[in-house]
Amino acid sequence: MDVILKGKYIVKCKIKAVTGLHIGEGNNSLEIGGIDNAVVKDAEGKPYIPGSSLKGKMRSLMEFAEGKVKDELLVVTKGERDGTSGIHIHICGDEDCVVCGLFGRNHGKHKLKNGEERDFTDAVLPTRLIVRDAKLIKKSITDKMKENLDLEWTEVKFENNIDRITSKANPRQSERVPAGAEFEAEFVVNRLKVDGEDDGDLYIKKLIQAMRLLEDDYLGGQGTRGNGKVQFVDIKIFYKDRDAYFTQKQPQVIAEAAALKNLQF
Amino acid sequence: MSKTYEVEVLTPLVIGSQDKLQSFEFIKEGDFLRVINFDKLFEMSISKEGLIDTITHALETNPRGFRLDDVVKKYAIDVDKCTRYKIKLDGVRSLPNEVVSFVKSAGRAYIPGASLKGAVRSFLTKALKSTLLKQYENALSSAYEKKIKAIDQRRNGVSPQEVDDAAEVNIFFQSYFSPFKFLQISDTEFVLYENMSGYEIKVLNICDNKVKWYNRRGNFDDPQCGLSIVAEGINPLTKLKGIIKVGDGFVLGNEATGGLKDKFVNIASYKNCIEFLAEVINSATEKYISSEIEFYSKYKLTQIVAEYRKLIGILKGLAPNQFLIQLGFSTGYYSKTVGMFFEKESFAKLKVVDNNSKIYPELFPKTRRVVFKSGNISTIPGWVKVTIGEEMLKDF
Ligand SMILES: [Zn+2]
Numbered sequence: 204m205d206v207i208l209k210g211k212y213i214v215k216c217k218i219k220a221v222t223g224l225h226i227g228e229g230n231n232s233l234e235i236g237g238i239d240n241a242v243v244k245d246a247e248g249k250p251y252i253p254g255s256s257l258k259g260k261m262r263s264l265m266e267f268a269e270g271k272v273k274d275e276l277l278v279v280t281k282g283e284r285d286g287t288s289g290i291h292i293h294i295c296g297d298e299d300c301v302v303c304g305l306f307g308r309n310h311g312k313h314k315l316k317n318g319e320e321r322d323f324t325d326a327v328l329p330t331r332l333i334v335r336d337a338k339l340i341k342k343s344i345t346d347k348m349k350e351n352l353d354l355e356w357t358e359v360k361f362e363n364n365i366d367r368i369t370s371k372a373n374p375r376q377s378e379r380v381p382a383g384a385e386f387e388a389e390f391v392v393n394r395l396k397v398d399g400e401d402d403g404d405l406y407i408k409k410l411i412q413a414m415r416l417l418e419d420d421y422l423g424g425q426g427t428r429g430n431g432k433v434q435f436v437d438i439k440i441f442y443k444d445r446d447a448y449f450t451q452k453q454p455q456v457i458a459e460a461a462a463l464k465n466l467q468f
Numbered sequence: 469m470s471k472t473y474e475v476e477v478l479t480p481l482v483i484g485s486q487d488k489l490q491s492f493e494f495i496k497e498g499d500f501l502r503v504i505n506f507d508k509l510f511e512m513s514i515s516k517e518g519l520i521d522t523i524t525h526a527l528e529t530n531p532r533g534f535r536l537d538d539v540v541k542k543y544a545i546d547v548d549k550c551t552r553y554k555i556k557l558d559g560v561r562s563l564p565n566e567v568v569s570f571v572k573s574a575g576r577a578y579i580p581g582a583s584l585k586g587a588v589r590s591f592l593t594k595a596l597k598s599t600l601l602k603q604y605e606n607a608l609s610s611a612y613e614k615k616i617k618a619i620d621q622r623r624n625g626v627s628p629q630e631v632d633d634a635a636e637v638n639i640f641f642q643s644y645f646s647p648f649k650f651l652q653i654s655d656t657e658f659v660l661y662e663n664m665s666g667y668e669i670k671v672l673n674i675c676d677n678k679v680k681w682y683n684r685r686g687n688f689d690d691p692q693c694g695l696s697i698v699a700e701g702i703n704p705l706t707k708l709k710g711i712i713k714v715g716d717g718f719v720l721g722n723e724a725t726g727g728l729k730d731k732f733v734n735i736a737s738y739k740n741c742i743e744f745l746a747e748v749i750n751s752a753t754e755k756y757i758s759s760e761i762e763f764y765s766k767y768k769l770t771q772i773v774a775e776y777r778k779l780i781g782i783l784k785g786l787a788p789n790q791f792l793i794q795l796g797f798s799t800g801y802y803s804k805t806v807g808m809f810f811e812k813e814s815f816a817k818l819k820v821v822d823n824n825s826k827i828y829p830e831l832f833p834k835t836r837r838v839v840f841k842s843g844n845i846s847t848i849p850g851w852v853k854v855t856i857g858e859e860m861l862k863d864f
Contacts (some may be wrong), residue, residue: 211703222581222655223573307693344574351552351575358573361486362582364629365634367593368608369822370804371628374486381574381863382655419470420713421652429581 206328207396210445212407213454214390216438218252218337223379224359225430226256226423240377240424243380244339252388252422254334260422261334261413262306266293268416271302277316291316296326300395305332305392305406305413331406333391343385352381354431362428379421379430388435407440411468418463435463471742472857473712475579475656478779479851480558480667480701480839482568482797483583489567489700495537495547500554501666504536508550516543532565545710558665559841560698567666568699568797577664577700579708579795581653584854588745589648590804591844594752597733604637604806604813610634612817628822645725649796650715651745656708660740663706667839669697669798669849672769674834679767682835691742692843699797701849709794712856713806742789742856749791754783756794759808760848763836771845772838789856798837799850807832 228241242250266272277291294308307330308323315321344356353359360379363372392407414435421431438461443454460466495502513519519539526534540547552575557563570577611631618625640646670691671682680687681694690695702708719741721727729738732748757776764772783792794803802808807818815829828834839846 349575350508351572360573360580361579362584365586365590365804366629367632367805368604368611368807369589369628369631369818369825370801370807371822373629382576382578382658383574421654425582427649427652428583428585429653432654 205398208445209331209396210403210447211400211443212392212394212410212457213441213443214388214392214407214410214438215252215441216388216435217340218257218386218388219343219434219436220380220382220384220386221432222382222433223302224250224252224361224382224384224423224433225356225377225379225425226250226252227377239420240375240376242380245336249339249341249356250384251339252337252386252417254336256423257337257388257417258332260336260420261417262302264416264420265302265306265409265413268412269302271295271300278313290353294323296321298322298326301409304328307331316317328395328397329393331393331395331402332410333393335389335391337350337388339380340385340387343383344381345383348381348383354378356380356384377425385436387402408468411458411463411466414463437460438463438466439468454457470711470713473710474654474857475584475710476853476855477702477704477706477708477851478782478792479704479775479847479854480599480665480849481579481669481795481852482699482849483571483579483795484670484699484797485569485571487569487573489569491531491534492523492536493567494567495540496557497537497554499557501557501563501567502554503552504547505550505790509545512550513543513545516545519543519545526796530844553661555661555700556665557698558667558703559846560666560668560696561692561840561843562696563666563698564696568700570659570664570700570702573658576658577661578658578704579656579702579710581655581710582838583795584710584793585648585651585653587793588651588653588749591730591749591752591756591793592745593639593806594756594808595748596731596806597731597820598809600639600731601806601809602622603638604632605810607632607635608810608814608817608821611821615821626821628824631821639731641725647718647721647725647728649725650718652711652713654711656710659702659706659708663703665701665703666698666851667701667847668841669699669837670694670840670862671697672836672838674767674831691840691845696840697798697837714745714856716741718743724799740790743779746786746791746856749793750783753792753794754780756802756808757783759802769838771844772848775847782853786853791854793852793854794848794850795852796850799848800836801833802848 207277226243228243245251249367260378271293276293276295294313295303300453306329310324310327311322312322314451356376358381359376362375365372390410392410418434422433423431438459439456440458441454442457447454456467489503493504493506523539571580608631611626615626671694673680673682673687675687680689681691683693683695717727717729719729738744757780761773761776815827815832819827819829839849
């Protein structure tokens, strides 16, 4: 396979939490006196959105949208404790698959949901999409909001699970970033020429589609119970030609919009 | 597909947060309640000699008699600079030392998606086929037997928070496979404080077949002697928007879950998941309101009966994408459980299983929470009308 980098599309934008946002630490280790369901934080103790969380969520939304959620196409990545179910992601060997093309394939052998074993190494290309960690924009959490937060940047939300027979509540708590918080996000889409065939703007358009799907869904935990509605705002899309890396040429802005719904691209 | 939903508050809606406002955080100013940021007040008063000592002394010796407004006056504090917000007190006759605080995010009140989803789940459960409802009563019976054994062996045995677990899993499956995974309800937009008020709630308690009003010292004929709970609530007529997504899997199921379609009776031919959801909830609401009307009629509480009749009128006139539901604080045992379908004998079992609550098997529940306005019975809290709108076109 002959692969050439033609250029890079760079999307810079803000991710705005329209409702509270909970992206969990993933490990459930209980800190003594801590919150039992904390959000991920950077070295400075500020919450952020890991690029991997964004990418993973967008991938799964694209899998549904592109009709790739089929038994023979799903790879089991992680078995649940009881072994009856696992987390499935779509990986295939189809060169024209936009999901695998944008989000990438892993090397090595995979076990498919239907039991078969497959190796997609031959189809592995340099990953087209890179999603950076999205850092909190400090001033998006105003002083007025901060006065009312439980922790420096976050709040603790309580939820009750009520027994339908006794009416007794079983409270759970989790930490979340308050609505209104904004994060600085960056996506990079590599434009490739594979065996003489140029991607053109196919994959940057697919990324925008994935962003639209995410606005219609949720990011992070407790999404079906209110959290995680996000919007992309202050969007700028740049294109940086391959040559720009060898010269002083500045990347061009090829599209911009105050909100995703206004983006003409 | 995401759609907007709109909650229209019909009767004062209270969704309590974990914290209560304490007397040192608010000042009553005529018909208004001013809520103070106590930390800020402290900061502002570092220069005012003696103020912090006065406050801490008062709170240590006589917290109930503490009046923040006296302190504020004495030390000439500019309260506007340390005010969180002000809300109206709507016909509140007596203001207790604590006010139930509405749930907030960074100081802004909203309806959590979790509260609305919880209410939806509660009402859907009430609409289940009788064979499925029976599973809850069976779960109670087995909890009862377990508890009796445990008492014999001097163990605790049963947690009142887990009595429904077996029935819940049987009917709605383990959470990973649950149809409720296909129902997403976002938090609403924030509520303006001008659309919120302090509401006075009293506890009605039926004793010897008579209406009494509860307080810690006993039960009284005169409601003015009854305990007053004051809570922050959203005013009737307020409308708030959020986003809802009901996947087809919710009703029809998929390879992982069976969906909800066959779990209810008398549901007119299935058109779409939104209309299905609304129809099922409304069928439960009608049963629930009818049984409440029966209760309040028996004790001649005409104002509440009239309020519920009004709700029935609204229920009858709903469009296929609308439903009526009760949520939040002070809505009572029947609203949150399937207890209205239990045989009378089951409450004797409930009394054993949940021995920390006051349960009178002859009449359970025998209490109700009622909103008072200017000393008169006004309404019941927590009723809202939800309209599921067109496909989402704009922000909240
Ligand atoms: Zn693929």
